[in-house]
Amino acid sequence: RLLSSEKVSDKNHSLPKPCWGKDMRLLFDQFMKKCEDGSWIHLPSYEYIATQRSQDFPTFIHASELINKEKLSQGRLFTKSFEDGLGFEYVMFYNDAEKRIVCVFQGGPHLQGMPGFFHGGAIATMIDATVGMNAIVSGGIVMTANLNINFKRPIPLCSIVLINSQLDKIEGRKLLVSCNVQSVDEKILYTEATSLFVKLNPEKEFD
Numbered sequence: 001r002l003l004s005s006e007k008v009s010d011k012n013h014s015l016p017k018p019c020w021g022k023d024m025r026l027l028f029d030q031f032m033k034k035c036e037d038g039s040w041i042h043l044p045s046y047e048y049i050a051t052q053r054s055q056d057f058p059t060f061i062h063a064s065e066l067i068n069k070e071k072l073s074q075g076r077l078f079t080k081s082f083e084d085g086l087g088f089e090y091v092m093f094y095n096d097a098e099k100r101i102v103c104v105f106q107g108g109p110h111l112q113g114m115p116g117f118f119h120g121g122a123i124a125t126m127i128d129a130t131v132g133m134n135a136i137v138s139g140g141i142v143m144t145a146n147l148n149i150n151f152k153r154p155i156p157l158c159s160i161v162l163i164n165s166q167l168d169k170i171e172g173r174k175l176l177v178s179c180n181v182q183s184v185d186e187k188i189l190y191t192e193a194t195s196l197f198v199k200l201n202p203e204k205e206f207d
């Protein structure tokens, strides 16, 4: 069911684009090789959460009355609301055996905080998306309950970095996921984070 005004784009943003830098392509190729034996999986990334499912999400969390249908139909993933190369360029790979995700992230010039460096909220967004995806693949429909971030070193604007995320523990509906952000040569530790995700309302299974 598509709302008439809904723009639907099935562009998979997790495939190489002209705006990706050398390191981004190199790392993409390295991880795609790791996917050949099935130990790693390349995760697609679209501008919207499957239309039908996103329409039903407010119902799923019993919050339909809070949502403006017109606004919902204009919704798109925050990390996909910048022109190619200017905001969040990223590709995620998942290792099921190790319950971890590696996100190769190339931030664009419109993510600036202090001049010449990434905005802390932009770093937090990519951390949330990466640990969030780690929680989703193991816990289904979850939401972030808590996100603690230690910003250890400022990240130069337009850097390409690695976000290593690890599912640490599942306790009932709670999923604890930690991650760090490093330079591609893994010599610089920029950021460390821990997070808690909660699986939404199990008895209201999404039908």
Ligand SMILES: CCCCCCCC/C=C\CCCCCCCC(=O)SCCNC(=O)CCNC(=O)[C@H](O)C(C)(C)COP(=O)(O)OP(=O)(O)OC[C@H]1O[C@@H](n2cnc3c(N)ncnc32)[C@H](O)[C@@H]1OP(=O)(O)O
Residues within 6 Å of the ligand: 049, 053, 054, 056, 057, 060, 128, 129, 132, 133, 136, 141, 142, 143, 144, 145, 146, 172, 173, 174, 196, 198, 199, 200, 201, 206
């Ligand atoms: C149909 C589906 C379509 C989806 C398709 C999927 C594909 C997606 C693909 C790609 C998209 C990627 C998208 C990334 C997005 C990343 C995620 C976000 O950014 S979410 C936005 C920010 N978060 C919020 O807005 C949550 C607001 N908070 C809440 O709604 C509630 O607080 C919620 C749901 C988190 C928990 O509420 P409760 O009522 O369900 O559960 P309670 O009973 O309160 O807590 C359960 C347990 O967790 C602990 N807990 C809860 N919050 C805690 C906290 N802050 N600190 C410590 N413990 C906490 C509690 O103490 C309790 O623990 P004890 O069971 O007693 O041991």
